[in-house]
Amino acid sequence: MGRVFSRPEKSKIYLQQTLREIETLGLNSVGIVIIISVFIGAVITLQTRYNLESSWIPLYLIGLTARDTLLLEFSSTMVGLILAGKVGSNIASEIGTMRITEQIDALEMMGINSASYLILPKILASMIFNPFLTLISMFVGLIGGWLAVVFTGALPTADYIYGIQYLFVPFYITYALVKTVVYAFIITSVSAFYGYNVQGGALEVGRSSTRGVVYSSILILLADLVLTQMMLA
Amino acid sequence: MIKVENLIKIFSGVTVLEDISVTFDKGKTNLIIGRSGSGKTVLMKCIVGLHEVDGGSVFYNDRNFVSMDFRERKEIRREIGMLFQGGALFDSLNVEENVMFPLNMFTEMSFEEKLERTNTCLRRVDLADVNRLYPGELSGGMKKRVAIARAIVENPKYLFCDEPNSGLDPKTALVIDDLISEITHEYDITTVINTHDMNSVMEIGEKVVFIHEGRKEWEGTREEILDADNENLNDFVFASNFAKKIKSLTA
Numbered sequence: 001m002g003r004v005f006s007r008p009e010k011s012k013i014y015l016q017q018t019l020r021e022i023e024t025l026g027l028n029s030v031g032i033v034i035i036i037s038v039f040i041g042a043v044i045t046l047q048t049r050y051n052l053e054s055s056w057i058p059l060y061l062i063g064l065t066a067r068d069t070l071l072l073e074f075s076s077t078m079v080g081l082i083l084a085g086k087v088g089s090n091i092a093s094e095i096g097t098m099r100i101t102e103q104i105d106a107l108e109m110m111g112i113n114s115a116s117y118l119i120l121p122k123i124l125a126s127m128i129f130n131p132f133l134t135l136i137s138m139f140v141g142l143i144g145g146w147l148a149v150v151f152t153g154a155l156p157t158a159d160y161i162y163g164i165q166y167l168f169v170p171f172y173i174t175y176a177l178v179k180t181v182v183y184a185f186i187i188t189s190v191s192a193f194y195g196y197n198v199q200g201g202a203l204e205v206g207r208s209s210t211r212g213v214v215y216s217s218i219l220i221l222l223a224d225l226v227l228t229q230m231m232l233a
Numbered sequence: 234m235i236k237v238e239n240l241i242k243i244f245s246g247v248t249v250l251e252d253i254s255v256t257f258d259k260g261k262t263n264l265i266i267g268r269s270g271s272g273k274t275v276l277m278k279c280i281v282g283l284h285e286v287d288g289g290s291v292f293y294n295d296r297n298f299v300s301m302d303f304r305e306r307k308e309i310r311r312e313i314g315m316l317f318q319g320g321a322l323f324d325s326l327n328v329e330e331n332v333m334f335p336l337n338m339f340t341e342m343s344f345e346e347k348l349e350r351t352n353t354c355l356r357r358v359d360l361a362d363v364n365r366l367y368p369g370e371l372s373g374g375m376k377k378r379v380a381i382a383r384a385i386v387e388n389p390k391y392l393f394c395d396e397p398n399s400g401l402d403p404k405t406a407l408v409i410d411d412l413i414s415e416i417t418h419e420y421d422i423t424t425v426i427n428t429h430d431m432n433s434v435m436e437i438g439e440k441v442v443f444i445h446e447g448r449k450e451w452e453g454t455r456e457e458i459l460d461a462d463n464e465n466l467n468d469f470v471f472a473s474n475f476a477k478k479i480k481s482l483t484a
Contacts, residue, residue: 009338097324105283106321110335111310 001189003115004123017121018128025087025122025188026129030136032086033079037070037137040078041144044069049154059155063163066145068172075137076176077224080183083130084216088191091122092212095195096205104196119192126184134180138173175231182227183220190216234259234294235280235391235423241288242272242279242447249275251447253289260421262414262437264428267444268469273427274318276444277395280425281313282306293391311339314384316394316413320376322368322383328355329364332383339387354382358412374405378412385416392417392424398433406430410437431470434458443469 045066052062095118098104107114142164149160191212198208235257242250250272257263265273278284280291282298291298293309301309322331329351336347355361358378368376377397384392394413398406414437417424428434434441438455445465453461458470471477 013337101319101324102317102321103323105278106315106317106323108283109281109310109313109315110338111307112338 003113004119004189004192006113006116009112009117014117014121017117018124021121021125022129025090025125026133029083029086029133032082033133033137034140036082037075037079037141038144038147040074041066041070041141042148044074044141045145045148045160046152046154059159060163060166062155063145063160064166065163066160067142067164067168070138070141070145071172071176075134075141076179076183077220079134079137080130080180080187080220081217083133083183084187084191084220085213087126088187088213088216089209091188091191092195092209093205095119095192096198096208099196099198100201100205115196119189119196122192123185123188126188127181130180130184131177134176135173138176175227178231179224179227182223186219186223187216190219235425236292237276237280237289238292239289240276240279240286240291242275242284243287244275249447250279253444253447253449255442255449255452257423257425258440259423260418261439262417262424262426263440263442264426264434264438265442265444266428266434266438266469268429271444272447273429273444274395277393277425277427281315281393282310311387312390314387314389314392316377316380316384316392316397318396318399320368320380322371322376322379324368327365327367328360328371328379331368331379332386334383335387350386351382354386355379357385357416358382373400374409377401377409381409381412381416385420388420390422392422394424394426396427396429398428398430403432406432407436413437429469434470445469 045062048062048065048069052065095104098118104114104118107117145164146157146160149155149157191209194208194212194215195205198204237253237255237257240250240253241248253276265276267273275284279286280298286299289299293312296309298306298309322328323334326334329348332351332354333347336342336350340347342350352364355363358381360375360378360382363371363375363379368379371379392413397409397413401409410433413424413426416422426433426437435455438458441451441453441455441458442449443451443463443466451461451463451466458466461467461470
Protein backbone atom coordinates (compact mmCIF):
# COMPACT_ATOMS: atom_id res chain seq x y z
CA MET A 1 0.00 0.00 0.00
CA GLY A 2 2.96 2.29 0.70
CA ARG A 3 4.14 1.95 -2.90
CA VAL A 4 0.66 2.77 -4.20
CA PHE A 5 0.59 6.11 -2.41
CA SER A 6 4.20 7.09 -3.08
CA ARG A 7 4.99 10.19 -5.14
CA PRO A 8 4.02 9.75 -8.82
CA GLU A 9 6.75 9.82 -11.48
CA LYS A 10 4.90 12.37 -13.56
CA SER A 11 1.75 14.01 -12.20
CA LYS A 12 0.41 14.90 -15.65
CA ILE A 13 0.42 11.24 -16.74
CA TYR A 14 -1.32 10.20 -13.52
CA LEU A 15 -3.98 12.86 -14.04
CA GLN A 16 -4.60 11.53 -17.57
CA GLN A 17 -4.79 8.00 -16.20
CA THR A 18 -7.27 9.09 -13.52
CA LEU A 19 -9.51 10.71 -16.15
CA ARG A 20 -9.32 7.55 -18.24
CA GLU A 21 -10.28 5.45 -15.22
CA ILE A 22 -13.19 7.78 -14.44
CA GLU A 23 -14.50 6.90 -17.88
CA THR A 24 -13.78 3.16 -17.59
CA LEU A 25 -14.85 2.56 -14.01
CA GLY A 26 -17.35 5.38 -13.49
CA LEU A 27 -19.06 6.57 -16.66
CA ASN A 28 -19.33 3.03 -18.01
CA SER A 29 -21.22 2.04 -14.84
CA VAL A 30 -23.90 4.72 -15.15
CA GLY A 31 -26.11 2.53 -17.35
CA ILE A 32 -26.21 -0.47 -15.01
CA VAL A 33 -26.76 1.79 -11.97
CA ILE A 34 -29.71 3.51 -13.69
CA ILE A 35 -31.34 0.25 -14.80
CA ILE A 36 -31.02 -1.40 -11.38
CA SER A 37 -32.07 1.71 -9.45
CA VAL A 38 -35.22 2.29 -11.52
CA PHE A 39 -36.42 -1.26 -10.99
CA ILE A 40 -35.45 -1.45 -7.31
CA GLY A 41 -37.10 1.95 -6.65
CA ALA A 42 -40.28 0.64 -8.29
CA VAL A 43 -40.19 -2.69 -6.44
CA ILE A 44 -39.50 -1.09 -3.03
CA THR A 45 -42.48 1.23 -3.53
CA LEU A 46 -44.84 -1.58 -4.57
CA GLN A 47 -43.69 -3.95 -1.83
CA THR A 48 -44.09 -1.26 0.82
CA ARG A 49 -47.58 -0.54 -0.51
CA TYR A 50 -48.67 -4.19 -0.41
CA ASN A 51 -47.18 -4.75 3.06
CA LEU A 52 -48.84 -1.71 4.59
CA GLU A 53 -52.45 -2.56 3.83
CA SER A 54 -53.98 -0.67 6.74
CA SER A 55 -56.35 2.22 6.88
CA TRP A 56 -54.45 3.47 9.95
CA ILE A 57 -51.28 4.13 7.98
CA PRO A 58 -51.26 7.25 5.82
CA LEU A 59 -50.38 6.46 2.18
CA TYR A 60 -47.66 9.10 1.98
CA LEU A 61 -45.58 6.96 4.36
CA ILE A 62 -45.02 4.60 1.42
CA GLY A 63 -43.14 7.37 -0.40
CA LEU A 64 -41.20 8.17 2.76
CA THR A 65 -40.24 4.51 3.27
CA ALA A 66 -39.13 4.13 -0.34
CA ARG A 67 -37.07 7.32 -0.12
CA ASP A 68 -35.33 6.43 3.14
CA THR A 69 -34.62 2.88 1.95
CA LEU A 70 -32.98 4.25 -1.18
CA LEU A 71 -31.06 7.01 0.62
CA LEU A 72 -29.92 5.04 3.63
CA GLU A 73 -29.08 1.67 2.17
CA PHE A 74 -29.80 0.85 -1.45
CA SER A 75 -28.08 3.68 -3.33
CA SER A 76 -24.90 3.37 -1.29
CA THR A 77 -24.54 -0.22 -0.07
CA MET A 78 -26.46 -2.16 -2.72
CA VAL A 79 -24.91 -0.12 -5.53
CA GLY A 80 -21.55 -0.63 -3.79
CA LEU A 81 -22.06 -4.40 -3.89
CA ILE A 82 -23.09 -4.25 -7.54
CA LEU A 83 -20.00 -2.18 -8.37
CA ALA A 84 -17.84 -4.62 -6.40
CA GLY A 85 -18.98 -7.24 -8.91
CA LYS A 86 -18.69 -5.14 -12.03
CA VAL A 87 -15.74 -2.85 -11.31
CA GLY A 88 -13.94 -5.14 -8.86
CA SER A 89 -13.75 -8.06 -11.26
CA ASN A 90 -12.70 -5.69 -14.05
CA ILE A 91 -9.82 -4.29 -11.96
CA ALA A 92 -8.60 -7.66 -10.67
CA SER A 93 -8.68 -9.32 -14.08
CA GLU A 94 -7.08 -6.36 -15.88
CA ILE A 95 -4.18 -6.06 -13.43
CA GLY A 96 -3.90 -9.85 -13.10
CA THR A 97 -3.61 -10.24 -16.87
CA MET A 98 -0.97 -7.51 -16.93
CA ARG A 99 0.93 -9.45 -14.28
CA ILE A 100 0.92 -12.81 -16.08
CA THR A 101 1.76 -11.25 -19.47
CA GLU A 102 4.77 -9.45 -17.93
CA GLN A 103 3.34 -5.99 -18.60
CA ILE A 104 3.88 -5.12 -14.92
CA ASP A 105 7.48 -6.35 -15.17
CA ALA A 106 7.88 -4.13 -18.24
CA LEU A 107 6.72 -1.11 -16.22
CA GLU A 108 9.14 -1.96 -13.41
CA MET A 109 11.96 -2.37 -15.92
CA MET A 110 11.32 1.13 -17.21
CA GLY A 111 11.80 2.40 -13.65
CA ILE A 112 8.10 3.05 -13.09
CA ASN A 113 6.43 2.32 -9.76
CA SER A 114 3.90 -0.11 -11.24
CA ALA A 115 1.76 -0.35 -8.09
CA SER A 116 1.27 3.39 -7.99
CA TYR A 117 0.87 3.80 -11.76
CA LEU A 118 -1.76 1.09 -12.07
CA ILE A 119 -3.66 1.29 -8.79
CA LEU A 120 -3.63 4.91 -7.57
CA PRO A 121 -5.59 6.34 -10.55
CA LYS A 122 -8.24 3.63 -10.11
CA ILE A 123 -8.64 4.40 -6.40
CA LEU A 124 -8.83 8.16 -7.04
CA ALA A 125 -11.22 7.77 -9.99
CA SER A 126 -13.62 5.61 -7.99
CA MET A 127 -13.50 7.79 -4.89
CA ILE A 128 -14.20 10.86 -7.02
CA PHE A 129 -16.89 9.44 -9.30
CA ASN A 130 -18.81 6.85 -7.22
CA PRO A 131 -20.57 9.54 -5.11
CA PHE A 132 -22.12 10.77 -8.38
CA LEU A 133 -23.30 7.24 -9.11
CA THR A 134 -24.93 7.15 -5.68
CA LEU A 135 -26.67 10.48 -6.28
CA ILE A 136 -27.84 9.24 -9.70
CA SER A 137 -29.12 6.03 -8.09
CA MET A 138 -31.08 7.97 -5.44
CA PHE A 139 -32.69 10.22 -8.03
CA VAL A 140 -33.45 7.49 -10.53
CA GLY A 141 -34.70 5.12 -7.79
CA LEU A 142 -37.26 7.72 -6.68
CA ILE A 143 -38.34 8.13 -10.31
CA GLY A 144 -38.70 4.34 -10.52
CA GLY A 145 -41.04 4.45 -7.51
CA TRP A 146 -43.01 7.25 -9.13
CA LEU A 147 -43.32 5.28 -12.38
CA ALA A 148 -44.59 2.26 -10.45
CA VAL A 149 -47.19 4.41 -8.75
CA VAL A 150 -48.28 5.99 -12.04
CA PHE A 151 -48.52 2.73 -14.00
CA THR A 152 -50.05 0.47 -11.32
CA GLY A 153 -52.19 3.01 -9.49
CA ALA A 154 -51.03 1.44 -6.22
CA LEU A 155 -51.48 4.79 -4.49
CA PRO A 156 -52.25 8.35 -5.54
CA THR A 157 -49.23 10.05 -7.14
CA ALA A 158 -49.72 13.08 -4.92
CA ASP A 159 -49.30 10.91 -1.80
CA TYR A 160 -46.06 9.44 -3.18
CA ILE A 161 -44.67 12.88 -4.08
CA TYR A 162 -45.66 14.24 -0.66
CA GLY A 163 -44.13 11.18 1.05
CA ILE A 164 -40.73 11.45 -0.60
CA GLN A 165 -40.49 15.05 0.64
CA TYR A 166 -41.91 14.41 4.11
CA LEU A 167 -39.50 14.65 7.09
CA PHE A 168 -36.49 14.77 4.79
CA VAL A 169 -33.16 14.56 6.67
CA PRO A 170 -30.34 16.04 4.53
CA PHE A 171 -27.75 14.26 6.67
CA TYR A 172 -28.88 10.97 5.15
CA ILE A 173 -27.30 12.07 1.88
CA THR A 174 -24.03 12.93 3.62
CA TYR A 175 -24.14 9.56 5.36
CA ALA A 176 -24.69 7.75 2.04
CA LEU A 177 -21.90 9.67 0.30
CA VAL A 178 -19.41 8.98 3.10
CA LYS A 179 -20.24 5.28 2.84
CA THR A 180 -19.85 5.41 -0.94
CA VAL A 181 -16.36 6.91 -0.73
CA VAL A 182 -15.28 4.25 1.77
CA TYR A 183 -16.77 1.50 -0.43
CA ALA A 184 -15.00 2.90 -3.50
CA PHE A 185 -11.68 2.64 -1.67
CA ILE A 186 -12.45 -0.92 -0.56
CA ILE A 187 -13.55 -2.12 -4.01
CA THR A 188 -10.55 -0.72 -5.89
CA SER A 189 -7.83 -1.46 -3.36
CA VAL A 190 -8.95 -5.02 -2.51
CA SER A 191 -9.51 -6.01 -6.16
CA ALA A 192 -6.25 -4.39 -7.25
CA PHE A 193 -4.40 -6.23 -4.46
CA TYR A 194 -5.63 -9.60 -5.68
CA GLY A 195 -4.93 -8.74 -9.32
CA TYR A 196 -1.45 -7.36 -8.63
CA ASN A 197 -0.36 -10.43 -6.69
CA VAL A 198 -1.53 -13.06 -9.19
CA GLN A 199 0.94 -15.83 -9.92
CA GLY A 200 0.39 -18.39 -12.65
CA GLY A 201 -1.95 -18.28 -15.62
CA ALA A 202 -5.49 -17.54 -16.76
CA LEU A 203 -7.03 -19.80 -14.13
CA GLU A 204 -5.36 -17.84 -11.33
CA VAL A 205 -6.52 -14.55 -12.87
CA GLY A 206 -10.10 -15.84 -12.72
CA ARG A 207 -9.63 -16.94 -9.11
CA SER A 208 -8.11 -13.61 -8.10
CA SER A 209 -11.02 -11.83 -9.73
CA THR A 210 -13.50 -13.91 -7.72
CA ARG A 211 -11.54 -13.38 -4.50
CA GLY A 212 -11.43 -9.64 -5.13
CA VAL A 213 -15.22 -9.49 -5.51
CA VAL A 214 -15.95 -11.75 -2.51
CA TYR A 215 -13.59 -10.02 -0.08
CA SER A 216 -14.54 -6.50 -1.14
CA SER A 217 -18.24 -7.43 -0.74
CA ILE A 218 -17.62 -8.75 2.77
CA LEU A 219 -15.61 -5.66 3.70
CA ILE A 220 -18.35 -3.41 2.31
CA LEU A 221 -20.92 -5.07 4.57
CA LEU A 222 -18.57 -4.77 7.54
CA ALA A 223 -17.89 -1.11 6.78
CA ASP A 224 -21.66 -0.55 6.45
CA LEU A 225 -22.18 -1.85 9.96
CA VAL A 226 -19.33 0.20 11.44
CA LEU A 227 -20.22 3.44 9.63
CA THR A 228 -23.92 3.11 10.51
CA GLN A 229 -23.07 2.70 14.16
CA MET A 230 -20.63 5.63 14.00
CA MET A 231 -22.79 8.05 12.02
CA LEU A 232 -26.39 7.25 12.90
CA ALA A 233 -26.31 5.86 16.43
CA MET B 234 29.79 -4.27 -19.50
CA ILE B 235 27.81 -6.27 -16.95
CA LYS B 236 29.61 -8.39 -14.38
CA VAL B 237 27.81 -11.01 -12.31
CA GLU B 238 29.68 -12.36 -9.27
CA ASN B 239 28.76 -15.44 -7.24
CA LEU B 240 25.06 -14.96 -7.78
CA ILE B 241 22.72 -17.16 -5.75
CA LYS B 242 18.93 -17.36 -5.94
CA ILE B 243 16.77 -19.54 -3.72
CA PHE B 244 13.01 -20.08 -4.11
CA SER B 245 11.20 -21.70 -1.15
CA GLY B 246 14.35 -23.44 0.04
CA VAL B 247 15.30 -24.67 -3.43
CA THR B 248 18.52 -23.25 -4.88
CA VAL B 249 17.63 -22.19 -8.42
CA LEU B 250 20.90 -20.40 -9.22
CA GLU B 251 24.13 -21.56 -7.65
CA ASP B 252 27.21 -19.34 -7.47
CA ILE B 253 27.05 -17.94 -11.00
CA SER B 254 29.85 -15.63 -12.14
CA VAL B 255 29.95 -14.29 -15.67
CA THR B 256 30.83 -11.14 -17.59
CA PHE B 257 28.72 -9.84 -20.46
CA ASP B 258 30.76 -7.78 -22.91
CA LYS B 259 29.90 -4.38 -24.32
CA GLY B 260 29.05 -4.20 -28.02
CA LYS B 261 28.46 -7.94 -28.20
CA THR B 262 25.45 -10.23 -28.29
CA ASN B 263 25.86 -12.34 -25.16
CA LEU B 264 23.69 -15.44 -25.13
CA ILE B 265 22.55 -17.40 -22.08
CA ILE B 266 21.54 -20.86 -23.23
CA GLY B 267 20.19 -23.91 -21.48
CA ARG B 268 17.26 -26.28 -21.32
CA SER B 269 13.81 -25.14 -20.20
CA GLY B 270 13.84 -24.81 -16.42
CA SER B 271 17.62 -24.49 -16.21
CA GLY B 272 17.39 -21.04 -14.62
CA LYS B 273 18.05 -18.75 -17.62
CA THR B 274 15.04 -16.50 -17.08
CA VAL B 275 15.59 -16.36 -13.31
CA LEU B 276 19.22 -15.35 -13.95
CA MET B 277 18.13 -12.58 -16.29
CA LYS B 278 15.46 -11.37 -13.88
CA CYS B 279 18.03 -11.34 -11.07
CA ILE B 280 20.42 -9.28 -13.19
CA VAL B 281 17.77 -6.66 -13.95
CA GLY B 282 16.38 -6.68 -10.41
CA LEU B 283 12.95 -8.21 -11.09
CA HIS B 284 13.98 -10.91 -8.60
CA GLU B 285 15.99 -10.06 -5.49
CA VAL B 286 19.15 -12.14 -5.24
CA ASP B 287 20.03 -14.21 -2.16
CA GLY B 288 23.76 -13.74 -2.60
CA GLY B 289 26.35 -12.26 -4.92
CA SER B 290 26.62 -9.02 -6.88
CA VAL B 291 25.67 -7.57 -10.25
CA PHE B 292 27.81 -4.72 -11.55
CA TYR B 293 26.75 -2.36 -14.31
CA ASN B 294 30.05 -0.71 -15.23
CA ASP B 295 31.33 -1.03 -11.64
CA ARG B 296 28.03 0.11 -10.09
CA ASN B 297 26.74 -2.65 -7.79
CA PHE B 298 23.05 -2.95 -8.64
CA VAL B 299 22.29 -5.38 -5.80
CA SER B 300 23.22 -2.93 -3.04
CA MET B 301 21.26 -0.02 -4.56
CA ASP B 302 17.95 1.29 -3.24
CA PHE B 303 14.82 1.74 -5.40
CA ARG B 304 15.73 5.29 -6.44
CA GLU B 305 19.29 4.39 -7.51
CA ARG B 306 18.06 1.33 -9.38
CA LYS B 307 15.58 3.52 -11.19
CA GLU B 308 18.48 5.46 -12.72
CA ILE B 309 20.14 2.25 -13.95
CA ARG B 310 16.86 0.92 -15.28
CA ARG B 311 16.53 3.96 -17.49
CA GLU B 312 19.70 2.71 -19.19
CA ILE B 313 18.15 -0.72 -19.76
CA GLY B 314 15.85 -1.83 -22.54
CA MET B 315 14.12 -5.16 -22.17
CA LEU B 316 12.35 -7.40 -24.63
CA PHE B 317 10.04 -9.82 -22.83
CA GLN B 318 9.13 -13.28 -24.08
CA GLY B 319 5.60 -12.31 -25.15
CA GLY B 320 6.52 -8.72 -25.99
CA ALA B 321 4.70 -7.35 -22.90
CA LEU B 322 3.14 -4.57 -24.93
CA PHE B 323 0.45 -2.63 -23.09
CA ASP B 324 -2.89 -3.89 -24.41
CA SER B 325 -4.70 -0.61 -23.83
CA LEU B 326 -2.22 1.42 -25.89
CA ASN B 327 -1.67 1.37 -29.64
CA VAL B 328 1.74 0.78 -31.23
CA GLU B 329 2.69 4.46 -31.27
CA GLU B 330 1.63 4.97 -27.64
CA ASN B 331 3.49 1.82 -26.58
CA VAL B 332 6.77 2.95 -28.14
CA MET B 333 6.29 6.53 -26.94
CA PHE B 334 5.43 5.43 -23.39
CA PRO B 335 8.95 5.70 -21.86
CA LEU B 336 9.39 9.12 -23.49
CA ASN B 337 6.08 10.30 -22.02
CA MET B 338 7.07 9.10 -18.57
CA PHE B 339 10.64 10.32 -18.39
CA THR B 340 11.30 13.12 -20.84
CA GLU B 341 10.10 16.67 -21.35
CA MET B 342 10.23 16.37 -25.16
CA SER B 343 7.47 17.99 -27.21
CA PHE B 344 4.91 15.71 -28.84
CA GLU B 345 6.48 16.28 -32.26
CA GLU B 346 9.92 15.30 -30.98
CA LYS B 347 8.52 12.20 -29.31
CA LEU B 348 6.63 11.23 -32.45
CA GLU B 349 9.75 11.65 -34.56
CA ARG B 350 11.79 9.48 -32.20
CA THR B 351 9.00 6.89 -32.10
CA ASN B 352 8.77 6.73 -35.88
CA THR B 353 12.57 6.50 -36.16
CA CYS B 354 12.56 3.46 -33.88
CA LEU B 355 9.62 1.87 -35.71
CA ARG B 356 11.40 2.38 -39.04
CA ARG B 357 14.55 0.87 -37.50
CA VAL B 358 12.63 -2.36 -36.82
CA ASP B 359 11.10 -2.23 -40.33
CA LEU B 360 7.59 -1.35 -39.26
CA ALA B 361 5.57 1.22 -41.13
CA ASP B 362 1.91 2.27 -41.06
CA VAL B 363 1.17 0.36 -37.88
CA ASN B 364 1.09 3.32 -35.47
CA ARG B 365 -2.64 3.11 -34.86
CA LEU B 366 -2.86 -0.68 -34.48
CA TYR B 367 -3.33 -2.27 -31.06
CA PRO B 368 -1.21 -5.22 -29.84
CA GLY B 369 -4.16 -7.58 -30.36
CA GLU B 370 -4.09 -6.75 -34.07
CA LEU B 371 -0.39 -7.60 -34.55
CA SER B 372 1.30 -10.88 -35.50
CA GLY B 373 3.83 -12.47 -33.13
CA GLY B 374 6.79 -11.14 -35.13
CA MET B 375 5.33 -7.64 -35.30
CA LYS B 376 4.76 -7.63 -31.54
CA LYS B 377 8.44 -8.51 -31.03
CA ARG B 378 9.50 -5.70 -33.37
CA VAL B 379 7.33 -3.16 -31.56
CA ALA B 380 8.74 -4.38 -28.25
CA ILE B 381 12.29 -3.93 -29.61
CA ALA B 382 11.37 -0.43 -30.80
CA ARG B 383 10.07 0.39 -27.31
CA ALA B 384 13.20 -1.09 -25.73
CA ILE B 385 15.55 1.11 -27.77
CA VAL B 386 13.49 4.31 -27.79
CA GLU B 387 15.48 5.82 -24.91
CA ASN B 388 18.88 4.81 -26.35
CA PRO B 389 19.67 2.15 -23.74
CA LYS B 390 23.18 1.09 -22.80
CA TYR B 391 22.00 -2.43 -21.99
CA LEU B 392 19.50 -4.59 -23.87
CA PHE B 393 17.98 -7.74 -22.37
CA CYS B 394 15.96 -10.15 -24.50
CA ASP B 395 14.11 -13.07 -22.92
CA GLU B 396 13.48 -15.81 -25.49
CA PRO B 397 13.09 -13.35 -28.39
CA ASN B 398 12.28 -16.17 -30.84
CA SER B 399 9.69 -18.04 -28.86
CA GLY B 400 6.52 -18.63 -30.87
CA LEU B 401 8.05 -17.45 -34.15
CA ASP B 402 8.65 -19.41 -37.34
CA PRO B 403 12.34 -20.06 -38.19
CA LYS B 404 12.52 -17.34 -40.84
CA THR B 405 10.94 -14.62 -38.67
CA ALA B 406 13.15 -15.79 -35.80
CA LEU B 407 16.22 -15.18 -37.94
CA VAL B 408 15.00 -11.70 -38.85
CA ILE B 409 14.50 -10.85 -35.15
CA ASP B 410 17.96 -12.27 -34.32
CA ASP B 411 19.60 -10.20 -37.04
CA LEU B 412 17.75 -7.12 -35.92
CA ILE B 413 18.93 -7.51 -32.32
CA SER B 414 22.48 -8.15 -33.50
CA GLU B 415 22.47 -5.10 -35.79
CA ILE B 416 21.10 -2.86 -33.06
CA THR B 417 23.73 -4.15 -30.62
CA HIS B 418 26.58 -3.23 -32.96
CA GLU B 419 25.02 -0.03 -34.26
CA TYR B 420 24.43 1.45 -30.77
CA ASP B 421 27.43 -0.34 -29.19
CA ILE B 422 25.33 -1.68 -26.31
CA THR B 423 25.66 -4.68 -24.03
CA THR B 424 23.05 -7.19 -25.14
CA VAL B 425 22.10 -10.26 -23.14
CA ILE B 426 19.78 -12.81 -24.76
CA ASN B 427 18.10 -15.82 -23.17
CA THR B 428 17.47 -18.57 -25.66
CA HIS B 429 17.35 -22.30 -26.23
CA ASP B 430 17.30 -21.86 -30.00
CA MET B 431 20.51 -23.26 -31.52
CA ASN B 432 19.91 -21.33 -34.74
CA SER B 433 20.22 -18.11 -32.71
CA VAL B 434 23.38 -19.39 -31.07
CA MET B 435 25.06 -20.13 -34.39
CA GLU B 436 23.74 -16.96 -36.01
CA ILE B 437 24.48 -14.23 -33.46
CA GLY B 438 26.16 -15.83 -30.41
CA GLU B 439 29.34 -13.81 -29.99
CA LYS B 440 29.59 -14.94 -26.39
CA VAL B 441 27.69 -17.97 -25.15
CA VAL B 442 27.07 -19.00 -21.54
CA PHE B 443 25.57 -22.43 -20.87
CA ILE B 444 23.45 -22.86 -17.72
CA HIS B 445 22.52 -26.32 -16.51
CA GLU B 446 20.39 -26.97 -13.41
CA GLY B 447 21.17 -23.52 -12.03
CA ARG B 448 24.94 -23.71 -12.53
CA LYS B 449 27.17 -22.17 -15.18
CA GLU B 450 28.74 -25.14 -16.92
CA TRP B 451 30.45 -23.60 -19.90
CA GLU B 452 31.22 -20.32 -21.65
CA GLY B 453 32.79 -19.58 -24.98
CA THR B 454 32.00 -18.50 -28.54
CA ARG B 455 29.69 -20.02 -31.13
CA GLU B 456 32.75 -21.38 -32.95
CA GLU B 457 33.95 -23.18 -29.81
CA ILE B 458 30.57 -24.63 -28.87
CA LEU B 459 30.66 -27.44 -31.48
CA ASP B 460 33.95 -28.77 -30.13
CA ALA B 461 33.19 -28.35 -26.44
CA ASP B 462 33.76 -31.41 -24.27
CA ASN B 463 31.05 -30.66 -21.70
CA GLU B 464 28.64 -33.59 -21.68
CA ASN B 465 25.53 -31.59 -20.67
CA LEU B 466 26.30 -28.95 -23.30
CA ASN B 467 26.71 -31.61 -25.97
CA ASP B 468 23.39 -33.18 -24.91
CA PHE B 469 21.78 -29.78 -25.33
CA VAL B 470 23.46 -28.75 -28.58
CA PHE B 471 23.12 -32.11 -30.30
CA ALA B 472 19.71 -32.98 -28.92
CA SER B 473 18.09 -33.97 -32.22
CA ASN B 474 18.98 -37.07 -34.26
CA PHE B 475 19.69 -34.79 -37.20
CA ALA B 476 22.28 -32.83 -35.21
CA LYS B 477 23.81 -36.04 -33.84
CA LYS B 478 24.13 -37.40 -37.38
CA ILE B 479 25.85 -34.24 -38.59
CA LYS B 480 28.27 -34.41 -35.67
CA SER B 481 29.15 -38.03 -36.39
CA LEU B 482 29.69 -37.19 -40.05
CA THR B 483 31.97 -34.24 -39.27
CA ALA B 484 33.89 -36.08 -36.53
